[in-house]
Amino acid sequence: MTSNDIKEEFTVADDLYEKGIKKIQELTQSGDDDPTGFMDIGDGFKDIAPDLSKYVVEFAFGEIYSRPGLDNKQKVLTTMTALVAQGKPQIGMHVKTGLSVGLTPEEIVGCIVHCIPYVGFPSVLNALRVTQEVFKEEGVTVKTPEE
């Protein structure tokens, strides 16, 4: 094993952070000047928990979001549902991610409305409120089925 081989192998490990950042760029379509884009990776907590953004980037994005099995659209669908089910305000950011990876507005609303029989109306209504605001900000309109 040459020094170079070792270096390469080392790079793999070292790159978990890099891998996470690349995944975020892919998800948010953000450029190298602002690599995490609209994604909150917790770097507002540098003063009290400076290691937090490392966990978000390396574990959540470098490992879990980089896992094979699901495509990005499916990953964001899953994320949104987990947030609706728990009533978390982060739903707004992930609606944005949904649009960014190519989920249609109809799919995003479809996902949230599909939760009604499983989590009840209140959680769904609260999530739709945030979604509606994001859609307004993003200038997105929903093609509504004629009924």
Next chain:
Amino acid sequence: MTSNDIKEEFTVADDLYEKGIKKIQELTQSGDDDPTGFMDIGDGFKDIAPDLSKYVVEFAFGEIYSRPGLDNKQKVLTTMTALVAQGKPQIGMHVKTGLSVGLTPEEIVGCIVHCIPYVGFPSVLNALRVTQEVFKEEGVTVKTPEE
């Protein structure tokens, strides 16, 4: 308006139950002899809540599962996530539905594992345990990525 017109219009309304049953057949690939297949529509509660299966069939399947916006695979992904997030035992039945609508075992596991950063390890481990049993029963194997 002829009697026939009225009858037709009436049928539309009457058919919400029928529509739900058809959706369940589509989801479970069940035949007309056993139209609800492995799906628990709550008809074990005929003695205490005889209207319950009507709500499950008409509302959950006739309305929500029949909504445009998501395809069946996306609907089952959403369902599974909502159940993982809440720790509900119904996850097993919906893993079965996932296989039935064509989600690969990798997608099903991918969905559950993707929940880790949003709901934590315990909920995911508990859901995987049930999934593993369903896979065994169904003779399903997961193509695992070499690492």
Next chain:
Amino acid sequence: MTSNDIKEEFTVADDLYEKGIKKIQELTQSGDDDPTGFMDIGDGFKDIAPDLSKYVVEFAFGEIYSRPGLDNKQKVLTTMTALVAQGKPQIGMHVKTGLSVGLTPEEIVGCIVHCIPYVGFPSVLNALRVTQEVFKEEGVTVKTPEE
């Protein structure tokens, strides 16, 4: 079967929306000019989920709230408890419904306080805060037991 019989039967089915609206009117004591009164049926989402208010009206009110078994006061007690247990902001609207169907302020507070041994103090305190605001808006006072 005459055309009229069919029409009548059809009306039953067709009227699920109408039945839901009537139930809401009964619950909110709202007139025909503003049939849903203070009840949020989700029609603020016409742009992104135009079918949502149909589900709220038909399923939640036309089916579930129209079910025999409980009277209106018991239905609102149950609703309020479900919202307290989940920490949902909709508690305020349903405190209003409680007053409208004739629950006394003492019963409303009694219901929320009764949840303490089952859900803990924080959820109860947060729900009481919203209740207190609704009571102020509605000019309602609580007869407090001498201790």
Next chain:
Amino acid sequence: MTSNDIKEEFTVADDLYEKGIKKIQELTQSGDDDPTGFMDIGDGFKDIAPDLSKYVVEFAFGEIYSRPGLDNKQKVLTTMTALVAQGKPQIGMHVKTGLSVGLTPEEIVGCIVHCIPYVGFPSVLNALRVTQEVFKEEGVTVKTPEE
């Protein structure tokens, strides 16, 4: 203040446990030979948390269940809903209490089914399963509405 006055006043305080036990007897219709009846007051934990049953009896029953505001039927409705919303197995014991305080089987089922729009189907189906078992044990049948 005579010694008797003090004794009386003291008795009030001392009686919080007694008051709780009396409330439990009232709720479970249990006699003095088995004062807590079918109610689990946590005295199976005497070896690891000997003070636990004191908290259950004094706080939950002596204070909260003894509060004016709601009658016993309303208190049990509230309790059952809180347990359904959280998916707790204690629902069975409180279905029993419901029957004991005079809730009809229709009211008990009505309460649980009423939760569907607020907590979703899975929690309700799971609670109905336990309820069905209790009804069987107690020889209770539900008068079902003709549909």
Next chain:
Amino acid sequence: MTSNDIKEEFTVADDLYEKGIKKIQELTQSGDDDPTGFMDIGDGFKDIAPDLSKYVVEFAFGEIYSRPGLDNKQKVLTTMTALVAQGKPQIGMHVKTGLSVGLTPEEIVGCIVHCIPYVGFPSVLNALRVTQEVFKEEGVTVKTPEE
């Protein structure tokens, strides 16, 4: 038994409220002029639930917080975790209590961050936001590990 014996015994019972208040003073380092300090004991609800603060003081503080087994630091760690896990806004008040009983800022952040594998990132990020504000108000800084 003399009148004095009875009085003493009576005092024990009567003192549950007093005992709770003393515990709050100990936890919040508040003086006799403002015995409950920054702790919200629910006395903002005197108009609608005048007995509520009695339950908070007597049961939560007089009984549970006064229990042997854990020291105050451990009690506040446990409290904070329960609030993080449920996403309750009361986390801020109990971060303050943590500082007051001598938990270091590193322990407080450590506790919240430790929840990630058990409850997921969103709950933790939301709790850290409130913690950060409390730390700012209190002029507290976190010694961050070099990485």
Next chain:
Amino acid sequence: MTSNDIKEEFTVADDLYEKGIKKIQELTQSGDDDPTGFMDIGDGFKDIAPDLSKYVVEFAFGEIYSRPGLDNKQKVLTTMTALVAQGKPQIGMHVKTGLSVGLTPEEIVGCIVHCIPYVGFPSVLNALRVTQEVFKEEGVTVKTPEE
């Protein structure tokens, strides 16, 4: 930079798994022949999610449990509380960990009982049941305060 330096640096990265395993050994007092001891790291899922145990070991134990801020006893207290608050069956395994890191049985019970005002009685009673079983298996007795 010599090949050795690189190797050492590489080892740091590579050792995240090793670091996690060492942490588990420390927590469970397990020997090198059975390094993960009684801790479930998810390696029962090798057939369906072979990467899962890597996440548990590396992220949960290599990162979060290895974080400075809290000592092991505090970490297990936090873990137990998060599990009690969510009603997760994993509480049993972590009660075992608590004993292993030196929490007294009184502290373990104290932690669970302390949750009552924050999560209610049912969650606490259910967790105590599991704890009681673990204590029996481990031959542990609780020194109970005389009351």
